[in-house]
Amino acid sequence: MTTHTVSGLPDLIQVVAEQQHPLLFATISGAHLYGFPSRDSDIDLRGVHLLPLHDLLGLTPPQETQSRMWDADGLEMDLVTHDLAKFARLLLRPNGYVLEQLLSPLVVHTTPEHTALAGLAPRLLTRHHAHHYRGFAKTQWRLFGKSGELKPLLYTFRVLLTGIHLMRAHEVQADLPTLLDSVRAPDYVRDLVAAKAAAEHGHLSTLDGAPSHERLTADVEALHAALDEAEQSTMLPDQSDAGTDLNELVVQTRLRAGGVPVSDLSDRP
Template sequence: MNAEERLLTATAEHPFSLIFATISGAHLYGFASPDSDYDLRGCHVLPTANVVGLEPGPWTVQSERRDSDGFELDLVTHDAFKFLGLMLRKNGYVLEQLHSPLIVHTTPEHTELKAVALGCVTRYHSHHYLGFAETQWHLFEKGRPRRIKPVLYVYRVLLTGIHLMRTGEVEANLVRLNETARLSHVADLIARKVAGREGETLDDDVAWHRREYERLRQELESADRSSSLPERPTARAALDELLVRIRMRT
């Protein structure tokens, strides 16, 4: 089977009904290399019997696939109760998964969730991207040798956060983000990663990338301060109504 067939099989074999399943990770971010694994993310719906008992769940389903030809798949889905709850927090991951254009499985509820999600974005999502960028920067800076992948994640999350603060739109693809940012070094890093050259070291460029990291952090902080996004989500009632409708049908 090719990659698409194996992804479809993974969703078909899921133990619960899915609202959606999309591809995240390097494929979504625009810098998948030939050996990149597939990160499949989504939202499932537990049957009523799995919700009302003394031991409800599972709220999260995880599985892995490792084939002899090198294909690797990591699947993680959350039950609608947990997923919608995460949407109301400053969690950029779930919004990126929800809006991923790399759709493996979808439903009318998926479309509805994407529309409602506009009311989940707040200024405080900048904290998510600042925190993730800091974690990835430390991984890059402390690595021996320093590799391309961690620093690409640094640029990806900072540019995603800046774009979100300025537009309210969730955009996780670094290639598209860089069409606005126009950072030639980012384009070069993407090209090297996509070509399978991620093993190349960046040890001689750490100080330069640190300056860029600090500059983009400041840009994100500035975008946060000037953002017109609300401080609190406005979609709680709509998400509650949607969750009740989903549960009543199971």
């Protein structure tokens, strides 16, 4: 698994060590993953933890998602982790967001289980992931209409390009500058990325030579049409065939954590 580091961030390894339950992985998501962080961007940490068998076998339903927000050296930190079983269920839905977290190259903490999960990712991709990116883009476009900020506008372009690339190349790519090298998009998007780097909540209206709302609307509609066409022509399947192996990975990981001997994850095909 290829990993990268992000300079200028607080000690994230210490954050991992402080969690109540052991983490199978922790990665950086958000603007840092998407390729347009600003100096004051939040740090979005996402990952998977493993609940103990005691919590799972009792009468009280366990809390499968844990979240925490705090300030570190003037930066807002946001940590959200899911228990392995919940994360696996999310992976089996057409949810590109959790795939991006799993496959993020900005890795803070990893384990063999993380590697095993990532190894199943190609078999989790379906044509229906286009629905996720289409819906996400519409939500961000509405937010841009209300705020006029660069951030939701760039999110709109990013998720549409990610969806198009996924349908065509059968891989998850969340970095907007990289996507601009592989998917045709308006030339001004690179300028918007540069402007966003200067201010987390910068407004489009403050930019010299900013595209008009009419131009933006036409370009976003064209990318929606391109995503529709890519979905129709993709060779991705309608349904993942990785459910059985994903379930087995969850079971083996639970048993291993409980001290029950199981086969090595690295031996799985």
